[in-house]
Amino acid sequence: MPLIEAKHLSKSYGAIRAVRDVSFAVDRGEVVGFLGPNGAGKSTTMKMLTGHLRADAGAAVIAGFDVAEQAVQAKQRLGYSPEGAPAYGEMTVREFLRFAADLRGLADPAESVRQTLELCRLGEVAAQTIDTLSKGYRMRVGFAQAVIHDPEVLILDEPTDGLDPNQKFEVRRILKEMAARKAVIVSTHILEEVGELCTRVVVIAKGEVRCDESRDKFLARGADLNAVFRQLTA
Amino acid sequence: MSASQKSSSPGLKPFTAMLRREFAGYFRTPLAYVFLAVFNAFAVSLAFFVGGLYESGIASLDRFFLYHPWLWAFLAPAAGARLWAEERRQGTIELLLTWPITVWQAALGKFLAAWLFLACALLMTVPVALTVGWLGDPDWGVILSGYVGSLLCAGACLGIAAIASALTRSQVIAFVTGFLACFVLVLVGYGVFDELLAGVLGAAGVDDLRRLGLWRNLEPFTLGLVDLRPIAYFLSVAFAGLGLSTIIVERR
Numbered sequence: 206m207p208l209i210e211a212k213h214l215s216k217s218y219g220a221i222r223a224v225r226d227v228s229f230a231v232d233r234g235e236v237v238g239f240l241g242p243n244g245a246g247k248s249t250t251m252k253m254l255t256g257h258l259r260a261d262a263g264a265a266v267i268a269g270f271d272v273a274e275q276a277v278q279a280k281q282r283l284g285y286s287p288e289g290a291p292a293y294g295e296m297t298v299r300e301f302l303r304f305a306a307d308l309r310g311l312a313d314p315a316e317s318v319r320q321t322l323e324l325c326r327l328g329e330v331a332a333q334t335i336d337t338l339s340k341g342y343r344m345r346v347g348f349a350q351a352v353i354h355d356p357e358v359l360i361l362d363e364p365t366d367g368l369d370p371n372q373k374f375e376v377r378r379i380l381k382e383m384a385a386r387k388a389v390i391v392s393t394h395i396l397e398e399v400g401e402l403c404t405r406v407v408v409i410a411k412g413e414v415r416c417d418e419s420r421d422k423f424l425a426r427g428a429d430l431n432a433v434f435r436q437l438t439a
Numbered sequence: 440m441s442a443s444q445k446s447s448s449p450g451l452k453p454f455t456a457m458l459r460r461e462f463a464g465y466f467r468t469p470l471a472y473v474f475l476a477v478f479n480a481f482a483v484s485l486a487f488f489v490g491g492l493y494e495s496g497i498a499s500l501d502r503f504f505l506y507h508p509w510l511w512a513f514l515a516p517a518a519g520a521r522l523w524a525e526e527r528r529q530g531t532i533e534l535l536l537t538w539p540i541t542v543w544q545a546a547l548g549k550f551l552a553a554w555l556f557l558a559c560a561l562l563m564t565v566p567v568a569l570t571v572g573w574l575g576d577p578d579w580g581v582i583l584s585g586y587v588g589s590l591l592c593a594g595a596c597l598g599i600a601a602i603a604s605a606l607t608r609s610q611v612i613a614f615v616t617g618f619l620a621c622f623v624l625v626l627v628g629y630g631v632f633d634e635l636l637a638g639v640l641g642a643a644g645v646d647d648l649r650r651l652g653l654w655r656n657l658e659p660f661t662l663g664l665v666d667l668r669p670i671a672y673f674l675s676v677a678f679a680g681l682g683l684s685t686i687i688v689e690r691r
Contacts, residue, residue, distance in 0.1 A: 252533070255537040256536065256537055257533050257536045257537050276539075276541070277539045277540075277541065278539075280537060280538060280539040281539045283537065285534075285537045287530065287533040287534065287537075289530060291529055291530030291531045291533060291534060292529075292531065292534075293460075293464075293529065293531055294529060295464070295467045295468060296460075296467070304456060304460050305538070307452060307453075307455075307456035307459075308452070308453045308456040308457065308538055308539075308540055309453070309538065309539060310450065310452035310453060310539075350534070
C-alpha cells in the first residue's frame with residue numbers, strides 16, 4: 206500500500222481550474238520531487254493532500270486514511286511544512302515545538318522537542334522568539350514542527366526556498382537521513398535538487414501531471430534540465 | 440524519535456494545548472496589560488464619575504454594571520480580534536488545519552481562552568466591590584449575580600467578535616466590525632434609540648426588540664434576579680458566534 210495517494214484530485218478557484226484530475230502514489234522510501242512552474246498547481250495539490258483544502262473531486266489518502274473522512278488519523282501520520290514555513294512568531298522556538306508536540310498528543314513531548322532541536326540543529330536559537338530568526342532558521346523551524354512526531358509521511362512545500370547553499374545542503378542532509386523510513390514529497394523549482402535528493406519526479410503544469418517517472422529516467426531526458434523542464438511544462 | 444512516541448488517541452491533549460497556548464498568548468505581548476489597564480480604568484471611572492456610584496449613597500454595584508455592556512462591546516472585540524485573523528495573517532492557519540486537531544476543538548480552545556482572559560479583566564475590578572462593602576452593607580448575593588451576568592455578557596460579545604475575526608486576516612477590520620455589531624446590541628434597549636424606533640415599530644415592537652439588547656438581559660442580574668431567559672440569551676449568542684465562526688473557518 207502506498208503511503209501517499211492522490212486519486213483524481215481536482216480543484217477550481219472560481220473559473221480557474223487550478224488542479225485537474227491529478228493522480229499519483231508515493232511508497233515508503235521514495236522521495237518525490239514535485240516540479241512545476243509557479244502557478245502550476247503544486248501548492249494547491251499539496252494543500253489537498255494535507256487536508257488544508259477540500260478537493261472539489263477526487264480523494265487524498267495518507268497511510269490508508271482518507272484525509273477528508275478520517276482527518277485526525279491521517280494528520281497524525283503526516284508532517285507538513287507549508288510554503289514560507291509559517292509559525293507563531295511571538296513564541297520561542299522551544300515553546301512552538303512544545304506546542305506542536307502537545308497538540309499532537311505525543312507521549313513524551315519534552316524528549317521529542319529535545320531530539321528535534323538536535324536533529325534540526327536549532328539548539329542555539331531554542332530560546333529566541335521565531336520573529337527574530339533569520340530566514341534559514343525560520344525554514345528549519347518549519348521543518349522541525351513537521352518531523353517532531355517522526356511521521357511516516359512528509360510533505361514539504363519549497364523547504365529550501367531562499368536558503369543559501371550551505372543551508373540547502375543541511376536541509377537535504379536531514380531529509381536524506383530520514384527518507385528511507387518515510388514517503389516524502391518535496392516541491393521545488395530548483396532542478397539540481399532532483400538529482401541530489403529525489404528518487405522520483407512528478408512534473409505538473411497547468412494543473413495536470415505532465416510526467417511521473419524515476420529520477421534516472423528523468424535525468425536521461427537530456428543534459429540540459431532547464432530545457433527538459435521548459436519542454437515538459439510548455 | 441521512535442514509533443512509540445505516537446499516541447493513537449490524543450484525547451483532550453490537543454484541546455488543552457490549544458487553550459493554554461491561546462491564553463498564554465495574550466500575555467506574550469504588552470497588549471494584554473494595556474487591555475487590562477484600560478478595562479479597569481474605564482470600569483471604575485464610568486461607575487464613579489458618570490454613574491455617580493459614590494454620590495448615590497447606596498451600597499450597590501448596579502451603577503457599576505450599568506456600563507458593562509458598553510465596555511464589553513468595545514473590549515471583547517479587541518480581545519477577540521486576534522482569534523482567527525492573526526492565524527490567517529501569519530499563515531499558521533495552514534498548520535493548524537493540517538495538525539490532528541478538529542476545527543471545533545481548536546475553536547473552542549481559542550474561545551474559552553479569550554473568555555478566560557476577559558474573566559481576568561473582570562476579576563480585577565473586585566476592589567470596587569470591596570470598597571462598596573467597606574463603605575456600606577451591600578447584598579453580596581446581588582453583587583455576585585451581577586458579576587456572573589457581566590461575564591455572560593462578555594461571552595456574548597466575544598461570540599460576535601469571533602465571527603468578525605473569522606472573516607478577515609486583518610485584526611483592525613475584525614475589531615471594527617465586531618465592535619459595530621456589539622454596539623448595535625448595546626443601543627437596542629437604550630432610551631434615545633427606543634424613541635427613534637417607536638415611530639417605526641410601535642411600542643410593542645420596540646419592547647420585543649429590547650429583549651434582544653445586551654442591557655435588557657444584563658439588568659436582572661444586577662438586581663439579583665437570576666432568570667433562565669437572560670442566561671439562555673447570552674449563552675446562545677456566545678455559542679452561535681462560536682459555531683458560526685467555526686463553520687466559516689472550516690469552509691474557507
